[in-house]
Amino acid sequence: MTAPQAAASGRQRHALALVVWLLALAAGSALIARTHFSADLSAFLPASPDQRQRVLIEQLQSGIASRTLFIGIEGGKDSAQRAAVSRAVASSMRESRRFDQVQNGETGDWKEAGTWLFEHRYQLAPDIAPERFTAAGLRDALVDTLSQLGTPAGQITRPLLERDPTGETQRIAEGLIPASSPRSEQGVWVSRSAPRALILATTHAAGSDLDAQAQAIAQIQQAFDAATREMNGAGPRLQLTGAPVFSVESRDRIKHEAIQLATIGGLVMGALLLLAFASPRALVVALLPVATGVVGGTAAVSLVFGEVHGLTMGFGSTLIGETVDYAIYYLIQARGSAVPGTGWMRWREIHWPTVRLGLLTSVCGFAALVFSGFPGLAQLGVFSLAGLIAAALVARFVLPVLAPDGATGMGMRRQMAQIAGLIVRALPRLRLLFVGLGIGALALVLWQGGHLWRADLSAMSPVPKAAQQLDEALRADIGASDGGTLVVVRGADEQAALRNTEAAAAKLEALVGQGELAGFESVTRVLPSEAAQAARLASLPDSATLKARLAEATQGLPLSASRLGPFLADVEAARGQPMIHRADLAGGPLGAVVGALMFERPGGGWSTLISLHPGERFDAKRLEAALAGMAEVQVVNVGDELRSLYRRYLHEAFVQVMLGALAVVLLLGAWLRSGRRLLAVCEPLLVAVLLTLGGLAVLQVPLGILHLVGLLLVVAVGSNYALFFDQLRETGRADEDTLASLMLANLTTVVSFTLIAVSDIPALSAIGRVVAPGALLALLLSAAFARGPAGVSAPRR
Numbered sequence: 001m002t003a004p005q006a007a008a009s010g011r012q013r014h015a016l017a018l019v020v021w022l023l024a025l026a027a028g029s030a031l032i033a034r035t036h037f038s039a040d041l042s043a044f045l046p047a048s049p050d051q052r053q054r055v056l057i058e059q060l061q062s063g064i065a066s067r068t069l070f071i072g073i074e075g076g077k078d079s080a081q082r083a084a085v086s087r088a089v090a091s092s093m094r095e096s097r098r099f100d101q102v103q104n105g106e107t108g109d110w111k112e113a114g115t116w117l118f119e120h121r122y123q124l125a126p127d128i129a130p131e132r133f134t135a136a137g138l139r140d141a142l143v144d145t146l147s148q149l150g151t152p153a154g155q156i157t158r159p160l161l162e163r164d165p166t167g168e169t170q171r172i173a174e175g176l177i178p179a180s181s182p183r184s185e186q187g188v189w190v191s192r193s194a195p196r197a198l199i200l201a202t203t204h205a206a207g208s209d210l211d212a213q214a215q216a217i218a219q220i221q222q223a224f225d226a227a228t229r230e231m232n233g234a235g236p237r238l239q240l241t242g243a244p245v246f247s248v249e250s251r252d253r254i255k256h257e258a259i260q261l262a263t264i265g266g267l268v269m270g271a272l273l274l275l276a277f278a279s280p281r282a283l284v285v286a287l288l289p290v291a292t293g294v295v296g297g298t299a300a301v302s303l304v305f306g307e308v309h310g311l312t313m314g315f316g317s318t319l320i321g322e323t324v325d326y327a328i329y330y331l332i333q334a335r336g337s338a339v340p341g342t343g344w345m346r347w348r349e350i351h352w353p354t355v356r357l358g359l360l361t362s363v364c365g366f367a368a369l370v371f372s373g374f375p376g377l378a379q380l381g382v383f384s385l386a387g388l389i390a391a392a393l394v395a396r397f398v399l400p401v402l403a404p405d406g407a408t409g410m411g412m413r414r415q416m417a418q419i420a421g422l423i424v425r426a427l428p429r430l431r432l433l434f435v436g437l438g439i440g441a442l443a444l445v446l447w448q449g450g451h452l453w454r455a456d457l458s459a460m461s462p463v464p465k466a467a468q469q470l471d472e473a474l475r476a477d478i479g480a481s482d483g484g485t486l487v488v489v490r491g492a493d494e495q496a497a498l499r500n501t502e503a504a505a506a507k508l509e510a511l512v513g514q515g516e517l518a519g520f521e522s523v524t525r526v527l528p529s530e531a532a533q534a535a536r537l538a539s540l541p542d543s544a545t546l547k548a549r550l551a552e553a554t555q556g557l558p559l560s561a562s563r564l565g566p567f568l569a570d571v572e573a574a575r576g577q578p579m580i581h582r583a584d585l586a587g588g589p590l591g592a593v594v595g596a597l598m599f600e601r602p603g604g605g606w607s608t609l610i611s612l613h614p615g616e617r618f619d620a621k622r623l624e625a626a627l628a629g630m631a632e633v634q635v636v637n638v639g640d641e642l643r644s645l646y647r648r649y650l651h652e653a654f655v656q657v658m659l660g661a662l663a664v665v666l667l668l669g670a671w672l673r674s675g676r677r678l679l680a681v682c683e684p685l686l687v688a689v690l691l692t693l694g695g696l697a698v699l700q701v702p703l704g705i706l707h708l709v710g711l712l713l714v715v716a717v718g719s720n721y722a723l724f725f726d727q728l729r730e731t732g733r734a735d736e737d738t739l740a741s742l743m744l745a746n747l748t749t750v751v752s753f754t755l756i757a758v759s760d761i762p763a764l765s766a767i768g769r770v771v772a773p774g775a776l777l778a779l780l781l782s783a784a785f786a787r788g789p790a791g792v793s794a795p796r797r
Contacts, residue, residue: 017397024390025292028299035302036211037251037313064596064609066207067100069242070474071199071220072191076236079195083186085227085236086197092223093201098216101592104199105182105189113590117526118160118169122574124528125168126175128536132166133546138553141166146559163566165559175525182478191477196239200478202596203244210251213244241471246463257761258313262294265752269324272751275412276744277331282407285399286327289391293323297387301379311763312379322362322717323391324752325745329355329720330395332741334406344400351738352396354727357671358720359392361664365712368660372652380709388716420739427784434784438687441694452693453650454702485620486636487520487610487627490601494582497598497606498529500632504610507626516618521611523597526590530579543572646705653708660712664719672726680729681722684781685715692774706763710770717749717771718778725782746779 073082073089090104122128131137145167148157160169182189182198189198201220205212220240228235266287273283301308330344333351337343366388369381445452489504491497501524511517524532541549547561547568554561582598585591598608612623624635669678689711696703724742750772757768 014401018401021292021394021398025295028295031299031302032295035298036307037255037309064202064611066243066247067203067205067596069201069203069216069220069240069244070471070478071201072239072241072470072474072477073197073199073224073236074239075195076231077234079186079190079197081231082190082195082197082236083188085224086188086199088227089220089223090199092226093199093220096216096219096223098204098212098219100202100204100595101589102199102201103189103589104197105184106187113588116588116590117172118164120574120577120580121164121168121172122540122571123533123536123577123580124172124526125536126525127171128168128539130539133539133541133549135549135552138166138549139557142553142557142559145170146557161559162563163570165564165567172525189478193477194473196477197236198474198478202592207243207247210247214248217245217248239470239474241467241474246467246471249467250463254311254761255313257759257764261755261759261764265755266290268751268755269748272744272748273328276328276416276740277407278412279407282331282403285403285407286324286331288398288402289327289394290323292394293387293391296390297383297385300386301383304382305375305379309376309379311376312383322713322749323387324748325717325720326355326359326392326395327399328745328748329741330399331403331407332737332744334400334403335408335737337405341404343405344403347406348396348400351727354723355392355395355720357668358723359388360667361719361723362388362716364663364667365657365660365716367663368656369653369709369712372656377649377653377705377709384716414740416743417737417740420743423780424739424783424786427780428786431784434687434691434781437694438690441690441697444697445690445693448697452697452703485612485614485623486634486638487612487623488634488636489608489610490632490634491606491608494598494606495529495531496632497608498524498527499531500630501608501610502529502532504627504630504633507630508610508612511623511626512615514617515615516622518613518615520613521597523594523608527580527582527585527594527598533579537575537577540571540575542575543568546571650705650708653705657708657712661715664715668719677726677729680785681719681726684722684725684778684785685718688714688718688774688777688781691777692770695773696770701769704766706766707770710767711774713767713771714774714778717775718782721746721779721782725786729786742779746775749775 071089073085076082076085086104087106090102090106093099093102117124132141142165145157145161145165148167148170149161156173157167157170164170183192184190189200190196191198203213203216205216207213217240221238224238270283270287273286274280277283277286298308298313301312329351330347334343334347337346363385366381366384369377370385372378372381487504487508489497489501491500501522505520505522505524508517508520512519528536540546550564550568551561554564582594585594596609597611598606601607620635620637627633627635665678665682668681669675672678672681692711692714693703696707701707721742724738728738753768753772753775755768756764757772759765759768
């Protein structure tokens with residue numbers, strides 16, 4: 001091939017590389033634009049859970065807790081003003097149709113439901129049995145009802161006396177009133193401890209549908225703004241909390257923080273690169289692999305998982321620190337070609353193999369995360385792999401087109417090279433000191449053992465303490481059931497689930513009698529199984545039998561049998577009533593109760609949730625013992641399960657990181673084919689990890705999963721430094737451009753991860769606090785252990 005033909009072929013290849021890159025960038029951007037971003041905790045729960053974990057995940061994704069909002073209307077002029085705002089906000093929320101239930105203490109919506117409950121009292125009342133309608137049973141019920149007429153409860157009992165003398169309606173109402181509920185003032189719920197009106201709401205959308213949850217929260221804010229618009233700043237203020245609020249705010253906070261960190265990091269690194277290159281064009285070229293890496297990583301996660309978790313998106317800002325290294329290596333190391341336009345060829349022959357090997361070691365490390373049983377961790381692995389590969393390919397094929405001879409300006413690179421040369425010559429003298437510190441750090445880590453890794457799953461949450469305290473306060477005001485322990489009942493179909501729930505409720509009633517529970521809420525109080533309804537209706541005697549028994553039961557009582565004709569008629573009518581089904585309750589407040597406590601499982605079948613109100617002597621172990629032997633009933637202690645999941649999560653991450661490290665060592669060994677060189681490359685990485693862990697142990701930082709991911713990043717970044725120093729050892733001389741590129745790459749990495757370390761997002765700051773010192777140590781230690789047959793002499797220009 002002639003020279004002109006070769007040149008033409010080279011131009012065609014360069015044009016093809018640019019076209020492919022631009023098309024891939026456009027496709028990735030289009031995919032990201034349609035991507036759903038999530039922030040729910042279930043992404044960090046196992047993809048193949050056991051039975052208890054499956055119950056927990058179902059509740060986190062679509063259970064009542066994931067859809068419940070607690071609203072406070074605090075302050076303002078007086079209680080009347082707060083009550084007016086409460087009624088206006090609740091009315092607007094009901095009209096929006098975004099909520100299954102909105103409760104604020106108003107009883108208007110319950111009038112129709114109360115009528116329905118009264119008409120179906122003989123199917124719903126828990127005490128309906130044949131014994132209740134014997135002469136003795138009727139007399140006991142009548143005496144009990146008559147004794148209530150002189151009490152405050154008599155105001156409810158007296159109007160119903162002739163139709164419900166046995167007090168079935170009263171017993172149904174007692175079962176529906178929560179064991180702990182807020183007090184009422186001005187006709188709405190109010191706090192017992194603060195000047196605050198209260199609203200409890202359940203969204204219609206699933207807890208995992210964050211877009212719909214955000215719309216529901218915006219609806220509440222709009223309703224409050226409309227209700228207080230005429231108060232000229234003197235009105236109350238809105239307080240809003242609950243799982244939907246936490247999820248939406250976490251997503252928004254992570255997104256905002258990631259954008260902010262990327263912006264600040266880009267500006268800081270841009271300033272550093274300008275100082276180094278003294279060329280705006282080189283700056284723009286250097287940022288191209290970074291942008292491509294973030295787009296490629298995000299698009300890959302979206303393609304593989306169908307959505308991108310907020311923490312994965314935040315992790316993208318951490319990738320800047322490593323992807324920019326590829327551009328720095330190329331722009332500096334491709335300089336100085338004797339023939340203009342061929343610097344990229346010299347870089348490809350001399351330095352690209354080292355960069356490629358560093359990329360492969362990073363790929364081996366992060367590939368271990370891809371196979372994690374936890375979708376959140378697997379997302380981080382896919383993101384890292386795709387992002388690093390995309391950035392490296394841009395450095396290899398695109399940058400040579402845009403900057404064939406690297407960066408032309410010198411900037412401060414000569415000074416950087418001189419400083420790097422001093423470090424290279426000085427640090428080997430401190431080798432034994434670093435080894436001693438590494439041994440000391442290892443001893444400290446082994447001594448602390450499991451106490452060092454004591455962070456939990458909540459450490460990943462960006463929810464601030466103030467928001468958590470508000471949530472606790474509003475939950476206490478409303479008297480929400482204990483969310484720490486879940487009783488979930490399963491069934492192959494609706495009726496099986498209801499029958500199993502009734503069996504479990506009978507066991508729980510015994511605990512209520514013993515004071516273990518203050519009460520509980522069960523769907524079967526408004527929707528009994530057909531078997532229970534049939535048994536209750538079968539307990540009702542015919543009209544003639546009931547009339548005779550009633551005459552006997554009322555002898556000597558102030559209530560004569562002749563007044564109870566409406567009671568006889570209602571019992572006779574009830575005997576022919578049809579079964580109550582779930583669809584009969586749809587659209588009203590009772591339908592919301594059923595929707596909150598009964599749901600169809602994703603895998604098939606139905607489940608019900610029994611909400612508990614613990615008593616003073618509540619013991620979860622005794623609760624489990626009471627329900628033991630009921631195969632379809634699961635008692636899940638949320639705290640214990642989350643801790644167990646996290647321990648499994650941490651153990652699995654450790655195993656995967658160790659496998660990734662082993663793969664890195666095997667890859668390096670196969671490439672270097674020298675035990676001496678392999679040891680020289682691995683030594684600084686090992687000591688850097690040990691010193692980083694030792695420093696965190698001295699500072700008593702509780703370590704968790706994301707610190708482990710940070711250590712993996714230290715190895716990924718540090719392997720590039722160690723390999724370049726291995727290259728310098730083999731050549732025997734350190735050229736100025738190589739040392740300058742290493743120093744600048746390390747500086748940008750340390751600066752970017754230092755910015756992440758001060759983030760308000762705990763998950764991101766955990767990674768930054770590991771990688772910033774770890775990457776600096778990796779470079780210094782690579783220089784300190786830079787020894788070989790020829791040694792590393794002073795830098796050569």
